[in-house]
Amino acid sequence: MADLHIQIDRGKGGIAGQIASELRDSIRGGRLTPGTRLPATRDLATDLQVSRGVVVEAYEQLVAEGFLVSRVGVGTQVTPKNAGRTALKSRDPSPPRPPRPPGPARRARTVASHPPYYGHRPTSPDLGHFPRERWLAAVRHVLATVPSEAFDYGDPGGVPELREELAAYLRRVRAAEVGQENLVIVGGVAQGLSLVLHVLTQRRALRLAVEDPTSHRQVPLLRRAGAQLVPVPVDGQGLDVRKLSGDAVLVTPAHQFPTGVVLSPERRAALMEWAYAGNRVVLEDDYDAEFRFDRDPVGCLQGLAPDRVILSGSVSKALAPGLRLGWVAAPPDLAEAIRRARGEQDLGSPVIEQYALAHFLRTGGYDKHLRRMRREYRRRRDALVSALAAELPEVRVRGIEAGLHVYLELPPGWDEPRTVRAARELGMSVEPVEPMRETPGPAAVVVGFARLPAHRAAEVVSGLKVRMSGQSVD
Ligand SMILES: Cc1ncc(COP(=O)(O)O)c(C=O)c1O
Known part of the structure; x- marks a missing residue:
């Protein structure tokens, strides 16, 4: 187990980022060699006198970047040479092949180089059921009909045709109160939350209540966007609204992640009261609401309070996470600020896919x-x-x-x-x-x-x- 020399400046803040940066430099500089096992998060946290969550966050960031690998039973180690650190070193001579997906994907030839494979998440859909033929038909339709000018840089808020179709879909399926002026197309819930928090934290310091437990993958991005996180317990009725504090809350009301609890009607009402009483914001992560099996569909919170709730969703469960297509529905002034932020960040989402999704929605393929x-x-x-x-x-x-x-x-x-x-x-x-x-x-x-x-x-x-x-x- 490696003994690590890590220097942190406690006056500077961003301790997880500092730890990640020190480790990254050590790996790049060869001080930590491939295969080296790192201390358990608990041990390193004790050594550095920081909370364990901070070390977990630093390790997770480096796992996401490909510098570290983490395996149950083995712990965390510097990515071994033969595992290929493709996330950052795309010029590695032999990046690893992802496991072969089942079904039709077997027959498909992989285009270009093999991407890194981050493992299948329990929340991912069956990718073997991706509607390849119908998606292909949608893309074909787009390429055959859309004028060439449409392939220029688009509106960073998303192509109007998609926003129109999505607004109709969200009104119909999620009882959302949206028009295309409320919607910004983003690269999934993850990017949607980053952008929303970026905009909100620029306006004021933001204490963001998050469910405990919550998606550990989201925590780094919430922090990176500048929010100060305040954990709030979850029980058999969902988020315990009585224990809420902060200026805003991130909540998964349709199906709490990870416990799967549906926020009870009493709690929904109490949450809305909390939001209105303190002029607070509710960020609604509607990540898997399309899949509802036993109860009547429950509409989203945004439909109850469109001026207080910002709704984020994506096609990651319905179609595939790899499409990186999602949306944020926010009051018009905030939607405009998010759209501007997106424009400043990376100029928007891929246009052909947006048109294809619009076509898929319009022709009923998505619902089917x-x-x-x-x-x-x-x-x-x-x-x-x-x-x-x-x-x-x-x-x-x-x-x-x-x-x-x-x-x-x-x-x-x-x-x-x-x-x-x-x-x-x-x-x-x-x-x-x-x-x-x-x-x-x-x-x-x-x-x-x-x-x-x-x-x-x-x-x-x-x-x-x-x-x-x-x-x-x-
Ligand atoms: C709680 C939660 N929110 C959102 C998402 C979806 O993220 P994205 O839309 O960025 O793919 C996931 C993915 O599994 C999730 O677990």
């Missing part, structure tokens, strides 16, 4: 695909949930009403790392919850069912039972 996938995911979820009930009744299954993942509370004797290792060996998409928590809580994991065919659920759950009972006897 969603209906088909909703049926299929419900089958997969049902198969997984029944198998768990039959084979592992001691595991408590939560958050099954919507989305693409379930939240499993683990029985005594099952810890998160061992469960994750066993489940991954069986090919499940699974993540531990501990890195998502600010406050320690009962052991739990998030399991995605989108890529687990219904006919395999029983076999996989039996395998998990065997592995876990074998290990707990050890």
